[in-house]
Amino acid sequence: MSRLAVSRLVVSRLLMNQLAVRHAAVSHPEARHYPQAKHPALSRHGHGTGDCEWAMNLAIPDIRLARSSDAEAIAAMSRDCIESGLAWSWTVPRVLRAIADPACNVAILGAGTALLGFGIMSYGEDVAHLALLAVHAEHRGRGLGTRLLEWLEKPALVAGISRVRLEARSDNPGAIDFYRRCGYCVAARVPGYYQGRIDALRLEKMLFDCPT
Numbered sequence: 504m505s506r507l508a509v510s511r512l513v514v515s516r517l518l519m520n521q522l523a524v525r526h527a528a529v530s531h532p533e534a535r536h537y538p539q540a541k542h543p544a545l546s547r548h549g550h551g552t553g554d555c556e557w558a559m560n561l562a563i564p565d566i567r568l569a570r571s572s573d574a575e576a577i578a579a580m581s582r583d584c585i586e587s588g589l590a591w592s593w594t595v596p597r598v599l600r601a602i603a604d605p606a607c608n609v610a611i612l613g614a615g616t617a618l619l620g621f622g623i624m625s626y627g628e629d630v631a632h633l634a635l636l637a638v639h640a641e642h643r644g645r646g647l648g649t650r651l652l653e654w655l656e657k658p659a660l661v662a663g664i665s666r667v668r669l670e671a672r673s674d675n676p677g678a679i680d681f682y683r684r685c686g687y688c689v690a691a692r693v694p695g696y697y698q699g700r701i702d703a704l705r706l707e708k709m710l711f712d713c714p715t
C-alpha cells in the first residue's frame with residue numbers, strides 16, 4: 504500500500520474509532536490544567552474509559568474530513584482570516600479541488616453546522632505541506648488550532664513522512680508564534696511569496712530524524 508493510501512486509511516480510522524476522542528481528552532485545553540494522572544475524570548473512572556467520557560461530556564468540537572458542502576464556508580474563512588489584504592486565491596473551486604485531491608486532507612472543526620476552523624495539508628513522499636490553517640476568531644486560544652494541526656500531522660507521521668513545511672505571512676507574528684509553540688522552526692524568508700507583495704517565513708518541523 505502506498506504512503507498516501509496509508510495516510511487516508513489512518514485518517515478514516517481516526518474518525519471512526521475512539522482514538523480521536525481519547526486524543527481530544529488529553530490534548531483538550533482544559534486538560535492542560537490537570538496533570539494527566541490527577542485528571543478528575545481519570546480519577547473518577549480510571550484510566551482508559553474516563554478520559555473518553557470526559558471528552559464527550561465537554562462537547563469538544565469534532566474534527567472530520569471536509570465535504571464539498573463545506574467548501575463555501577472554508578473559502579470564506581480563508582478570505583476573511585488568512586488572505587486579508589490580498590486578492591482572494593482560495594476560492595470555492597480551489598477548495599473543492601483540494602477536497603477531491605487524494606494527496607490532500609481538508610480537515611474541519613465543526614460544532615453542529617458552524618465551521619469553527621479548518622486546515623488543509625498535502626502529503627508528498629518526504630514532505631507534507633500545510634497550505635492553510637484557521638480558527639474562527641471567537642474560538643481562538645482554546646487549543647483548537649493545535650488540535651487541528653496535530654490531526655493533520657498524524658497521517659504524515661504514520662506514513663513515514665519526515666517533515667512538515669508551511670509558509671506564514673511575515674506580517675502575522677501571532678501565527679508565527681503559534682507555529683513555534685507547535686514545534687516549527689523558521690527555515691527561510693521568502694521575499695514576495697504572497698502575490699509579490701508580502702514576504703513569507705517558511706517554517707518546518709521534523710517529525711522524526713531521517714535515516715542517514
Ligand SMILES: CC(C)(COP(=O)(O)OP(=O)(O)OC[C@H]1O[C@@H](n2cnc3c(N)ncnc32)[C@H](O)[C@@H]1OP(=O)(O)O)[C@@H](O)C(=O)NCCC(=O)NCCS
Pocket residue numbers: 584585634635636637638639642643644645646647648649650671672675676677678680681682684
Ligand atoms: C493561528 C491560529 C490558527 C491559532 O489557533 P488557536 O486555536 O488560537 O491556537 P491554540 O489555542 O491552539 O494556541 C496554541 C499556542 O499558540 C499560542 N498562540 C496562539 N495564537 C497566538 C497569537 N496570536 N500570538 C501569540 N501566541 C499565540 C497560544 O498562546 C498557545 O500557547 P500555549 O500552548 O503556550 O498556551 C489562529 O490564531 C488563527 O486562525 N489565526 C488567523 C489565521 C492565521 O493566521 N492562520 C495561520 C496562517 S495560515
